Amino acid sequence: MNHKIAFLSFCTLALCTACGNDSDPRSSDETALLSAPGPVPESWYRLPEDGPARNPGSLDTLGRSFEQILDSQAEALNALPPSPAPFLEAGGKHPPDWVPWRLALFSADLGITSNGLLGPLVFDGGRAVQAVWERKDTVPSAEKAEPIGFRAGKGKSDLMISQPLSKEQLARRLEPSIRAALATKKIRNESLFRKNVLSSAEKFNNMAWQLSTMKKTGMRFEPSGFRLEFVFGAEGEVSPGIAVGGEVSLRFDWARRESSGSVPPPSPGAALDPAAQKLAAFARGVAPDIDAAIAGDPFLKYGFKFDGVRIALGAIGEFEFGIAKASTQVIGSIEFSRSDAGGAPLSAAPATEPGEDVLLIDTSPAPEHLRYAGRTGALVAGSGNSGTVVYKLKHEKIQRGLKKALSMGSFFASHATAPRKGRWWLSELSAEYSLSLTGEAGLATLGGLAEIELTFAHLEGK
Amino acid sequence: MKRIGTLALIYFSLNATASAETFPLVGKSTGQERARMVGKDAYFNLLHSLSGTVHDSTLPTLASQQATASGWLLRDVAVGIGFALEVGLGPIWSTTIAPRVRFVFSNSTSPTLP
Numbered sequence: 001m002n003h004k005i006a007f008l009s010f011c012t013l014a015l016c017t018a019c020g021n022d023s024d025p026r027s028s029d030e031t032a033l034l035s036a037p038g039p040v041p042e043s044w045y046r047l048p049e050d051g052p053a054r055n056p057g058s059l060d061t062l063g064r065s066f067e068q069i070l071d072s073q074a075e076a077l078n079a080l081p082p083s084p085a086p087f088l089e090a091g092g093k094h095p096p097d098w099v100p101w102r103l104a105l106f107s108a109d110l111g112i113t114s115n116g117l118l119g120p121l122v123f124d125g126g127r128a129v130q131a132v133w134e135r136k137d138t139v140p141s142a143e144k145a146e147p148i149g150f151r152a153g154k155g156k157s158d159l160m161i162s163q164p165l166s167k168e169q170l171a172r173r174l175e176p177s178i179r180a181a182l183a184t185k186k187i188r189n190e191s192l193f194r195k196n197v198l199s200s201a202e203k204f205n206n207m208a209w210q211l212s213t214m215k216k217t218g219m220r221f222e223p224s225g226f227r228l229e230f231v232f233g234a235e236g237e238v239s240p241g242i243a244v245g246g247e248v249s250l251r252f253d254w255a256r257r258e259s260s261g262s263v264p265p266p267s268p269g270a271a272l273d274p275a276a277q278k279l280a281a282f283a284r285g286v287a288p289d290i291d292a293a294i295a296g297d298p299f300l301k302y303g304f305k306f307d308g309v310r311i312a313l314g315a316i317g318e319f320e321f322g323i324a325k326a327s328t329q330v331i332g333s334i335e336f337s338r339s340d341a342g343g344a345p346l347s348a349a350p351a352t353e354p355g356e357d358v359l360l361i362d363t364s365p366a367p368e369h370l371r372y373a374g375r376t377g378a379l380v381a382g383s384g385n386s387g388t389v390v391y392k393l394k395h396e397k398i399q400r401g402l403k404k405a406l407s408m409g410s411f412f413a414s415h416a417t418a419p420r421k422g423r424w425w426l427s428e429l430s431a432e433y434s435l436s437l438t439g440e441a442g443l444a445t446l447g448g449l450a451e452i453e454l455t456f457a458h459l460e461g462k
Numbered sequence: 463m464k465r466i467g468t469l470a471l472i473y474f475s476l477n478a479t480a481s482a483e484t485f486p487l488v489g490k491s492t493g494q495e496r497a498r499m500v501g502k503d504a505y506f507n508l509l510h511s512l513s514g515t516v517h518d519s520t521l522p523t524l525a526s527q528q529a530t531a532s533g534w535l536l537r538d539v540a541v542g543i544g545f546a547l548e549v550g551l552g553p554i555w556s557t558t559i560a561p562r563v564r565f566v567f568s569n570s571t572s573p574t575l576p
Binding site for chain 2: 065100
């Protein structure tokens with residue numbers, strides 16, 4: 001059993017900095033709580049373009065409040081009865097990693113209100129049960145190895161690959177999702193739909209292969225996961241992006257696995273695929289920024305391991321990748337994990353030549369953000385008819401934003417280290433951050449609420 | 463003057479103690495951002511009841527699931543909580559709200575959050 005606790009900070013850089021708050025932030029319930037303990041510093045969730053941050057918060061009381069929440073959650077889980085060994089599935093063949101059913105993980109969200117109150121997040125309405133099924137016998141043996149880095153993004157994937165597949169393999173893997181999509185009756189032109197699904201998968205295959213070739217380039221952070229969404233219209237036409245209703249959306253995922261030797265290209269022309277080359281260039285540009293930001297490994301002293309960063313992707317034109325500014329504009333994500341599997345503490349990053357500026361893509365810019373960009377001289381690189389605005393960020397700004405995100409993460413990590421007796425331990429702490437035009441970072445908010453996710457794992461579960 | 467100082471000290475001490483034992487539940491209800499203070503014990507009682515109920519009702523159901531010959535195997539199941547916050551606390555607001563927590567049951571050595 002690996003007792004090392006992983007700190008997972010996926011920086012979905014640019015998830016919604018200024019989504020409209022549809023409520024009065026000072027509702028009657030909250031007005032009575034203005035003096036409540038532990039306000040989060042406003043600068044942690046408010047970006048410069050959204051207005052000046054005034055409330056400095058109170059880190060002492062915030063830390064105590066956070067610890068009380070963790071204690072309550074761990075104690076509640078530890079009070080559960082031990083795993084019921086007699087519960088065994090009857091009959092059938094089981095894969096090697098099969099164990100009797102047990103409660104393995106517990107996940108809870110914390111929310112931060114517009115006034116900086118941190119607490120367990122509640123919601124109104126029910127929530128469905130989600131289930132993950134796995135094919136028993138068709139997964140190639142090479143894919144049964146442990147994935148590298150942290151887990152892939154959440155949600156159902158229509159295609160999960162870890163090594164380049166042939167056209168026939170792709171078609172076979174995609175067939176269940178294609179049939180499910182056709183069953184929705186949203187697609188009128190089945191043949192074009194099938195053709196475009198397959199060509200999109202081949203393009204994704206090429207991109208994934210390009211990322212897999214970056215394994216041995218000497219970078220301390222390397223791509224470990226990649227997700228892209230494709231949207232298909234009624235006539236089967238395809239575009240990368242987010243379905244806004246009426247269309248069919250398919251999600252493709254790649255996760256790096258350890259493999260021996262170099263991975264051959266999926267097709268002779270894969271190395272020349274422009275989209276794959278652009279993605280690789282983006283990854284090569286951002287990886288050193290992560291390396292520079294994490295130097296010094298601030299989490300080790302708290303018993304956490306920094307696992308990696310997930311960056312939200314946007315795109316303009318034909319797969320010109322950049323960081324998406326808001327959650328509604330995310331077409332996918334790319335994850336970076338430590339190439340050394342988190343062994344030794346990270347020292348200072350080796351100096352690298354700064355690459356080209358990184359694009360920050362905003363497909364629906366708020367007027368106040370544009371005004372702020374104008375006042376501060378943030379370079380607007382392009383503005384098309386669609387209203388899309390592209391800011392160019394210098395690498396030092398990306399690094400500054402990452403450092404600030406990591407310092408916020410280290411605050412929570414520092415208060416999660418208190419020993420808690422029992423079989424349940426906080427195994428992951430993750431948060432999403434927005435990236436400002438200025439390079440500042442803040443906890444991402446959606447509808448006024450920022451969220452932090454806590455995951456407890458059962459130590460005896462394995 | 464000394465008495466005022468002592469009273470102030472007691473006041474701030476009590477206030478600090480209370481702060482350390484309470485925290486807000488936050489969320490949205492009918493489109494409005496909300497926050498309501500709860501004590502640590504009350505929150506523990508709520509989670510304890512919820513986790514016990516989910517644990518005791520879900521595991522036998524999953525364990526009785528027969529391995530089929532279909533070629534597919536159920537590996538991870540996440541159960542979200544969606545009933546009223548009336549366990550141990552009484553209604554927090556007039557509407558039905560629930561802690562946003564998920565319990566992941568797995569028969570795999572590498573469980574994932576669905």
